[in-house]
Amino acid sequence: VDTQRYRCAGIGETLAFGRATGLVHYTTALFWVMNTMTHYGKLSYPASIPVLLLLAALLAVPLAYSAALTFTGKPVGPGQLGEWVGFDHWSRVWPSVSAGFPFLDSGDRVFNRAFVQTIQYIIPSVIGATVFGLFVALVLNQEFPGRAIVRASLLIPWAIPPVVVAAMFQWFLDSRRGLFGFWPEKLGIVGELERLGFGVTAEGKLLFFDDRWLPAWFDLLTGLMTTFIGIHIWKTFPLMAIIFLVALQYLPKELLQAARLDGANFLRRLRYIILPHLWPALVAAMIVQFLLTITMFDVIFALGSGGVKESTLNIYVYAYRQSFFLGNLGYGAVLAYVVSGILILFALALTRGRIRAPL
DSSP states (O other): OOHHHHHTSOHHHHHHHHHHHTHHHHHHHHHHHHHHHHHHOTTHHHHHHHHHHHHHHHHHHHHHHHHHHTTBOSOSSTTOOOOBOTTHHHHHHHHHHHHOGGGOOSSOHHHHHHHHHHHHHHHHHHHHHHHHHHHHHHHHTSOOTTHHHHHHHTTHHHHSOHHHHHHHHHHHTOTTTOTTTTHHHHTTHHHHHHHTTOOOOGGGSOBOTTSOBOOHHHHHHOOHHHHHHHHHHHHHHHHHHHHHHHHHTTSOHHHHHHHHHTTOOHHHHIIIIIHHHHHHHHHHHHHHHHHHHHTOOHHHHHHTGGGTOGGGOOHHHHHHIIIIISOOHHHHHHHHHHHHHHHHHHHHHHHTTSSOOOO
8 A cells, every 4th residue: 555645545535534523623613602692682583693604614624525435445546535435444443343343353353453442541540630630629619838839831742742742751761771671670670560460571562663562571560551541541640730729719719617516528629619619620520531431543553553552542543543654544534423422421411410419
């Protein structure tokens, strides 16, 4: 396959891949416009026509092109459609969907694995970033010297570009000179782990994209996917903390003081006052973290051999791999629609009351 040709096929294919997942953002903007029109009355309708036309164009053109790609084969040139193949691309995914992903051998085996691994990325990432972000927000909500500086420095992990984060952690875990790769073995930690019954073979070691091994001790306790999850949590928890910190500013301090006077300890205040107040922010934070995790690409692509290692694939990277590595733009568009469907269902489940505050 002439991968370079399809990798540089033009903006049309890029839009087809990216705008399918952008459906959620455009829909949100459309709902905002409709809410504004309802709030300000009839005069807002003609004033909103240009914005509605712009949203319709930005949404309709990429969606129409990506939808056409799902029914055609490999394009014959940049911005062009291939021959009509009907539902062939959808049939590769449908057997997996109908029979249940974790237990299926039919359909696209790599897609089945990518779907399961996407869930494995999502669950710990959403829980970890939300819990850690909440903990940091509660700490930074207290009065202590230098709080403003600490709050400002919280944005550093979020502001660092993902590829830079990947390169930074790659250096940390380098078995030859990395902080967490070289020194644990030098200090005898690896030998102590092996003495306790942990063992690893040469085949069990993990390979970075530039043929450098992860340290042996790291493979004793975890794996490459867990590494990606940890990196993703480290990068995204500041955003969760900021969401919670802003919500905490609207929590009545008199209520907390009254609870203290009544003898309520911190856990009781957290259970009956803080968490119920933060529930809308928790829902919003989980939706944001879900979106960030299911579309996680940079770290996996940079450290996971350019997205060719099946052991680290998620659906998003697999869609990119099918579209731009293998030139299967139609099947890649189908996978992008699968991601969009998951995003919409999860957002609806949280915002329509299907997951209600348990407090």
